[in-house]
Structures are given as structure tokens and as C-alpha cells.
Amino acid sequence: MASSDPPARRPRITEVAAAAGVSITTVSHALNGKGRISEATRTHVHQVARKLGYRPSANARSLGSGRHGLLALKVSLPGSSAAAFVEFDYFTRLLNAATSTALQNGFALVTLPSGQTEQQEPPDFSADGMIAVDPERGDEALATARKRGLPIVTAGRDRDDGTSPWIDSDHRHGTITALDHLAARGARRIALIGLERVNSFAIDAAAAYEEWCASHSVEPIESQVVTDYSQAAGRAAALELLSAPNPPDAIYALLDGLGLGALSAARELGLRVPDDLLLAACTDSTAAAASDPGLTSLSLAPEEIGTGAVEMLLKMLDGSSATVPNRYVATELVVRRSSSPAA
Amino acid sequence: MASSDPPARRPRITEVAAAAGVSITTVSHALNGKGRISEATRTHVHQVARKLGYRPSANARSLGSGRHGLLALKVSLPGSSAAAFVEFDYFTRLLNAATSTALQNGFALVTLPSGQTEQQEPPDFSADGMIAVDPERGDEALATARKRGLPIVTAGRDRDDGTSPWIDSDHRHGTITALDHLAARGARRIALIGLERVNSFAIDAAAAYEEWCASHSVEPIESQVVTDYSQAAGRAAALELLSAPNPPDAIYALLDGLGLGALSAARELGLRVPDDLLLAACTDSTAAAASDPGLTSLSLAPEEIGTGAVEMLLKMLDGSSATVPNRYVATELVVRRSSSPAA
DNA sequence: ATACGTTGCCAAAACGCTTTTGCAGATACT
DNA sequence: AGTATCTGCAAAAGCGTTTTGGCAACGTAT
DSSP: OOOSSOOOOOOOHHHHHHHHTSOHHHHHHHHHTOSOOOHHHHHHHHHHHHHHTOOOOHHHHHHHHSOOOEEEEEEOOSSSGGGOGGGHHHHHHHHHHHHHHHHHTTOEEEEEOOSOTTOSSOOOOOOSEEEEESOOTTOHHHHHHHHTTOOEEEESOOSSOSOSOEEEEOHHHHHHHHHHHHHHTTOSSEEEEEEOTTSHHHHHHHHHHHHHHHHTTOOOEEEEEOSOOSHHHHHHHHHHHHHSSSOOSEEEESSHHHHHHHHHHHHHTTOOTTTTOEEEEESOOHHHHHSSSOOEEEEOOHHHHHHHHHHHHHHHHHOOSSOOOOEEEOOEEEOOGGGOOOO | OOOOSOOOOOOOHHHHHHHHTSOHHHHHHHHHTOSOOOHHHHHHHHHHHHHHTOOOOHHHHHHHHTOOOEEEEEEOOSSSGGGOGGGHHHHHHHHHHHHHHHHHTTOEEEEEOOSOTTOSSOOOOOOSEEEEESOOTTOHHHHHHHHTTOOEEEESOOSSOSOSOEEEEOHHHHHHHHHHHHHHTTOSSEEEEEEOTTSHHHHHHHHHHHHHHHHTTOOOEEEEEOSOOSHHHHHHHHHHHHHSSSOOSEEEESSHHHHHHHHHHHHHTTOOTTTTOEEEEESOOHHHHHSSSOOEEEEOOHHHHHHHHHHHHHHHHHOOSSOOOOEEEOOEEEOOGGGOOOO
16 A cells, blocks of 8 residues: 555654754754754744744653653542532633643643542653642642652642642632621621631631631631532531521631532521621632622632642743742632622 | 762663563563563563563653653533533543543543633644544544544544544433433423534434424424523523423423523422422533432433543554444433422 | 474664764954 | 864764564474
């Protein structure tokens, strides 16, 4: 079978070199901005490469440089696996942003399967670095990776080990903003529907809540959700809070899903939101926007976190800068009907 | 700075060869089951390699074999980006399964950022193959990939091009099962809340609905959702259906999110589900299970689809088998309260 | 015994880059 | 004018595998 058309093979570096009338060394240097070459040659090579549609082989590049061009992203989904469906919104957006940023920088980003702790062996592909999203205490995979000397950035701080640079939402400030908002809208007794304190988010938010209560001289009313993070769990927690003697007049839930559950609970008890009960949550999602009444929610910036984490990791790999500074990402309170009673 | 301990460098193939007293060729052959070597040598090499903790360099392997060890997964999220939050459940499970399967076979799986059609250049990393989940008509990225000769498997059939092997839920059978179920529970007039017919799922399910109506000599009642696929859209569609003259006594929604929206609509109109209105949906999710009443839903098998797609793609890469057969994955109707009226 | 296929293994050549080293020619310094 | 320093580029040496081609040794048929 005679191959009719050489199927548009990708050009090699040698062909670019030949076309540009220089050596492959020069092509490599020009394209990677490495060696000492004149600006003229550099741009010329760039043009030729572009005209030929040259794209360096990731493999060969890796072999030569010792890099793999691969980043791993590991998310610790809160609670047991798929329960927290509302928060997929957050992770998906984060993942998307991270992937784009990585690709733009010539790296591919691999999502590590979450949940499965009983991975026989750490799936033994080798990445150049790892991003751990909302790492939980005692995370095996993280510890292993760290032991191997893998560069790591955490999104949310690692409670086990403070050595990795992190990027994190400013949960303390955000929580206080949300509580101030509820108070400004008339709340006297704000309850918290919290999370099991396994990651820095849950810890920081709860701490901020307690700090706020202390500084306002009110007693904290906390309902800690431990079972799962679903809407059903939020409903159950809210039912308990609201049917207690001297119930709260506002609820702040640490996840949108929980907040939506609280919304159903209120409805069941015949409480009107926002008139009888003010409601706000964290981790803004489309679900919060779509609910009726709309759920006031603290919008985190998953895209910024995803992008930032990749950028930090790449900076670590670069090796040039000694240490990569940690970074807080601002939150923004999106006020909707659930906290806007008629004046 | 004297490096105190050679930091546990991974052994190279040469070291394994030396330790086993054979050539590197033999080691490679033994480990990959390729060349002609005696069973004795093969097991011996395996033992030595294992004792040394040898793990071949993915890069070098790729360079040598021309493979990259990378698969791309591209999902076309239905509707505009993040609207369909309920369906993240489905995609996340699919993605997780696909990633695991890929890793188990020595491949890493990269999720391509979805939605962004205006990707300047197709992010130019090179994968060995691509999985397109629910490809939409006129998908640019898919066409480009196909033109480049990239092996492709689609999850859900590609309406533009029938050449790629596919794996797909048996939507026709599933839809008919769901409709039969509703009819058996007493439904006389079943309405459909459908989707824009841009992918094979939407097309097949709608076609099955129409086929079922025809074979039961009832008139189809279709509400096509075009705006977005959120709960709000489902609610709007259901409100319209239910307030028309001669409204349906059952609704089948093509996404859980839409079904949940229909549930709110019914509640608003004072209709009791399941007593006044039977409800069922497709793409079972945790949200459907958690709602009150529980939403009867057609459970697809995202894990099986993710795993299957990767397996098919790997078989294509293998090159040994001429063509990879297409595959249907069974669905299962999960019956909940929304379609279980009191006898 | 002679010719011929097998079998079991190895040496060496890719694979397509990056990086290091080397080497002229140009420029600056004494 | 003579030497030291820069500049711009090329040759060559890896990187750690897979693959190709070949060579003995060992049957097995003639």
C-alpha cells in the first residue's frame, strides 16, 4: 500500500534549522530564549518555525531537560465522595482555570482521582509538581508526594505541614463580611452551619465566626455538619437549629448546598425567607443564584485560585526565585433576596 | 554543599541490566513482553527490577516508542458553561473513572478546558488520543483533532462524523423504559422536557419519546429547553406545560436538574407529586436522590462509560485489533417517590 | 555431515530535543 | 599592535528508553 500523501508529519527541529539556515542549537536557543543569540536571528527563527508550524516534541524536550511537562491536581472532595454535588461547580471552575493556565505554559494538567485512598500504589506516573486542593488532615498521598520531594502548592492551607506555599481565599475576612452583612440587615442571633474541621477552610471560617461572636459579645450557635455535605444535611441541621427554644434569626451556612437545605427547612417550618429568617452561605454557585429566593452567598474566586496555584507551582519549578510567596484571594459577598428583607 | 545522601535516585534500566546480568535490550523486552526471551530470563529480570524498585521513565519510553502516554478528555458541557451544575455529578464520576483507568494503564489523562471555543490555538500539547464526551454538532476542536489523525473515541455518538468508535448509554431503551414505567403508574399524558438537539443524547432521547408516543397512539407534548439547563429552566418549562389547557399528568425531563425544576413548579401550582403529577428524569444524581419527594431517575453509568472509553481508546492505540467495536451501556431506572403514587 | 530454521540474547542505532562546550570573529583595553 | 573580553553561533554529548539487525548455539530435516 503506497502511502499517497505523507500525512502532514510535524516538522522536526532539524527541518526548522535547515529552513532558517542555522543550527538546531540556535533554533532551540531562539525558541526557548536561552543562549546568546542576536535579536535578529531570534525573530527570524521564530518566524520560520511559525511558518512551518513547528511544535517541539514534548517528550524529547522532557527527556533532554529532565522535566515531564505534567502537573498533578489532587482535590479532596469534602465529605464522602459525591455527596457535595453543589460544590462541583466550584471545583469544575477551578479545574478549568488551572488546566488552561497549565496548557498555556506548555504543561498538561492531570487530575488525580479523588476519594480513592486505597490506591494500591500511588499511580506511578511522574509529574513535575502537584497542586492539592483543600487538603485534609492526614492526607496520605500528599505526605508521600512531599516525601519524594515533589514541589507542591496547596489551595487552602495544609494543616499537617506548613512548608508548601499556598494560595487561599481570605475566609476570615469573607466570613466576617458576611456576618456583618447579616447583622446590618437586622440579625441579632446568627447561627452557623459548619463543616467537619478537616481542612483549613472549615477551620478558618468557624474560627472567624467565633471571633466575630466574641467581638460582638454574642453567644455562638453552631451546628456542625458531619454526616455529609448535601442539601439534605443542611436541611436537617437547620431544622434542629430552628426548632430549638430561642431559635436564631439568621443562618450562615458554610456551603451553598447546606444553605439551600436550610432554605427548604425554613419553608417547611413556615418561615419566610428573608422576612422571618435571614440566610447566607459560602461558595457561591449557580444553584444559589437560581434558588427562590436567591441565596446570598460569599463568592470565592475558583478561577483565580486555580490559575494562581498553577502560576505558583510553575514559579517553583522555575527554580530561579528562591521562595514563592503565599497568597490570599479576595472574596466577594453577593447579596441576594435571602438576606434582603423588605425595609 | 556536599550532598550527604544520594537522594534515592530512581534506578535506570542499565542498572537493572547490570544487576540481572543481561543487556538492557533484554530488560526492556522482558518488562514489556516483547522480544524472544526464555521464560526463565523474563521472570528473573522481573524479580531484579522489582527488587530495585525500577520504574521506567515515562519520557524516555515515550521518545523511544513515539507515544506520549497522554490522553485528552474533552467534555462539551451542555448549554452555556456552568449552568448545568447538577450534571457535574455525572461528569465528575465519568472523569474520575476515566482517569483511574488511564493511570492503571500507564497513561495520564488531561482534561481539556471546556466551553472555551475561542481557544486561540488548540492548546498544542500532544496527546496520543482523545475522548470526546457528548460531542456537539460542529465541534471545532473535534474536527481539528480528527484532521490531525488523532485517534478518537466519543462518549455519545458524534453527529458530524461517524468514523470514530463510540460508547454510549442506550438512551432509546432507557427512555422507553422510563415512559413505560410512568404509563404503568397511571400516566395517560406524558410530557417531555427536552434539550436542544445538539448532541446524540438529546436527539436519541427525543426520538425515543416520539417513537413511544407513536406506538402508543398518543400525541407527544414536548417542551424544548433552549436557554440553559438549570433548575430554573426546568421550572419555567414545567410551569408552561402545567398551566396549558389539558395539562399532562406526567413529566419526563431529560436532565435531573430540569426535573427538580419541574418539582418546584408543581409545588408552586399546588400539585402534589406523585399524586397529582408523576415525575421522572434522566441522568441520576445525588440531587435527585436527596430531593423531597425523591425524583425517579434513569441512572446512567458514568463510571462504565469513562472506563469503557479509555479502554477503547487504548485498544485503538494498541494497533493490533483492526477496528474497535462500538458499545452500548445499559441504563437503569431508579424508582423513587416522584413516580410512586399511593396505590 | 550439510543446509536451514529456531531460539535466546546482545550491540548499536534511533527517538527529538536540551545543554554544555568550543571556537571563530568582533570589540575593547593597554 | 597585542592581548583580553564579548558575542553569535555550531558541534557534540547526553537524556533513558524502544527497536532493529545480527550472531551464536541448538535443533531438525536431508
